[in-house]
Amino acid sequence: MGRWAAWRSPRYEGLAVGQEQAIRRMAGAMARGAALVGVVVSVLCIGVATLVQGVPGFYGSGLGGLLATGSALLTPVLMLRTTTLEPAIVMLASFVGLITKAIVLLAVLFTLGNMAGLHRMSLALTMLVVLVATTAAEARAGSRIKILIGSDPVPPSA
Template sequence: MWRWDRWGTVDYDGPAVGQAQVIRRLSGSMARGAALVGVATSLVCVAVAAVVMGTPGVYGAAFAGVVATGSALLTPVLMLRTTELDPAAVMLASFVGLATKAIILLIVLFTLGNDSGLHRMSLAVTLLVVFVATTAAEAWAGHKIKILIGSDPASPSA
């Protein structure tokens, strides 16, 4: 049985046992946390951009919010795809997800930053703020997962 906590991560009853179960719980919790925090942060950035810069600011912030929140889901997906591999492969997938997310955001900023319909500063600030917020949400989700190192306490050999 699981329940939602106030941060949007899942707290399962009992600890996760085994690497595959740990990675599934971790990637699910990271994805939920990043999506919820990304959407909330994006909405705040869009509201601020609307007040400060008007329509071009709204378009820039909204586009940046969608791209940054979507790219934040890359790390949990890569981790989920590597559940059956060695722990080193999971760590590599996590790092590759973070690096790819940063590269995607830089490409978006430099290719669309000069678009006349998007306010460059709204785009840049929203990309940065959502990137930091979703990365922090993923780290918080990793901190919340209960991981059992050793044998299952419910097994007869324990």
């Protein structure tokens, strides 16, 4: 297994038994996927904004990419904090993470959007594109985790 494949899909020993192990694996996969996609999309947006708007575009897009990629890790963190609670609470925490992420990014946009030296449209577009891309990466990573639903596996009798 190559170095990048190992980072993307760590090897787990055995089945995930119980909600806590399953959520930990899912949150880890979501965080890795969101971080990787966030960095790649941010770099692309920074390059385009720099070409189109120059230094203000670079600063605006760089700040937007940094904030949006960092906020993408909020949902997996909230999921990890709620691993021992009921499944409905874990789902609520992940939804609250998404909503909080959007509200924080809008507040940042309206607060920092008028700063001198930042191109507001580069900041806004980068945050929007990275938010959508990282949310899609989290959803894809979360859906690819194989979870066994049912009772604990019983070892076969000898």
